[in-house]
Amino acid sequence: MDICALTLTQTMHLLQKKEVSAVELTQSYLNRIANLEPHIHAFITVDSQGALQAAQLADTRRTQGDATPLTGIPLAHKDIFCTQGLTTTCGSKMLAQFVPPYDATVTRRLREAGAIILGKSNMDEFAMGSSTETSHFGITRNPWDLNRIPGGSSGGSAAAVAAGMCVAATGTDTGGSIRQPASLTGITGLKPTYGRISRFGMIAFASSLDQAGPMAKSAEDAALLLQVMAGSDPLDATSLPNPVPDYARSLQQTQLQGRKLGLPKEYFGDGLQPEVRTAIEQACAIYKKLGAEIVSISLPHTSYAIPTYYIIAPAEASSNLARYDGVRFGHRCVNPQDLHDLYFRTRSEGFGSEVKRRIMLGTYVLSSGYYEAYYRKAQKVRRLIADDFQQAFTQVDWILTPTSPNTAFRLGEKTQDPVQMYYSDIFTINVNLAGLPALSLPCGMDKEQLPIGLQLIGRPLDEANLLGAAHLFQQETDWHQLRPKNLDSRTEMINLP
């Protein structure tokens, strides 16, 4: 039995029955990481020592009868979550040496549940990107085809889960950064309602859009992670006070009979890869078979989401990233002549080109004389986009779309043209603007054997039924069980630079 091929739920049962110890499990994952990492590069930091120590504690805890469902489960954390004592880079040279003095709330909650941190996964610099190619620490490759991108910005987490280099992972999603890589690597990824999970200690990109979430092998696994990650937090005033339901239980109770799934016609225009269209149609047929009704709906402002997002997100980013000044933490230039020189050289050396582009864009749209024309205008259109969804949810229970218009593209294919890269998120960013929960789950393969993802969007705080609807689909299909074949032997044949 290959232990690294198991789901979180299966692994949890093995640990509970004491058929495997957390130390054995962790060592198996560390071995697999050692074998695959040179080919995939899913991690920025691997913490073998810390992981094995945590595993020993987890085993002791289990012996004492104090285990939770996640005790002893080896995870990868996106390198955007602060981990006390463990380097947290956010994919940037600016934070290459940054060792946080505290844990993010997400990190702390998962640690307290007994989950193990194998390492910190690769990501686009400051989560700005859709391919993990803007990381200062090098690219991550898609385990299904090593010449292709894994999506982004949580591409390291997605690749690690797909390649069996961790049981599950954490990610963050500002415009699709959990769902798009989940789709492109054939895993299940959930972006919860804005505010469902605390953002404390999660390095800020665009604060009104950022949200953490689980990336896993199934909806059932994602529910177990969300259970621990979700909940209000006094350290994040935007975290929601609503009680956290028992997701694992409610997952089993979702009914599709008589429920309505809406298909927004704006998501099925030209530019959709034909195989993606076919896979989504087949998924609809399965939902019909499960008793749901498929309804055609309209989200009329869909096409305005990209320009709206690329005003609001860079505006917030330019403000958030003003803190990197070389004074208190992070990179500092050598021998600054004066304060002006300190700021300019520190920031110019520390940030990569996509981050600089977005800071400049954000600074421009907020600058005197342009604020009304761009930023204010975008905030108004944001409301129109959010109202579209609100209107749609008076007619349907969930909205069903493709997660990405295409399967994984080739490395370097879109790096020269920022606008083309921005369009990779065309089906996901609307959801962030509206603050809604949405997940991506695998629903097919194209002729190149690359995974296709289906996106389900739900009402605010309805993660339980969203996961339930995904779980029912995964009971009927086995797309989520497919894994890249012969990864170990295939990787040996590819020489990496």
Added chain:
Amino acid sequence: MPIQVQNVEHVAKLARLEITPEEIHLYTEQLAKILELMDQLNQLPTDSILPMAHALDVELPLRTDTVTHTNQRDLLLTGAPDPESGHFRVPKIIQ
């Protein structure tokens, strides 16, 4: 009028970024393309629309004004690039 080289130079200065002459031209070209995309929003009449600053209409909670995290100066200085005697040291500001 599309964004000009001078605008990009000005914005880079506001953002405290040093940009090389080659980068200036690349960024001007790319930003012009991105801003062109944004001009699509002008097709929409929005005079009567209330701007949306936050994803959900919730009131921010207040807490009592009590100290929860006492002095952590030394811990917070561990990440400082140039700490000295409990301070962050920076180049001379007043000549």
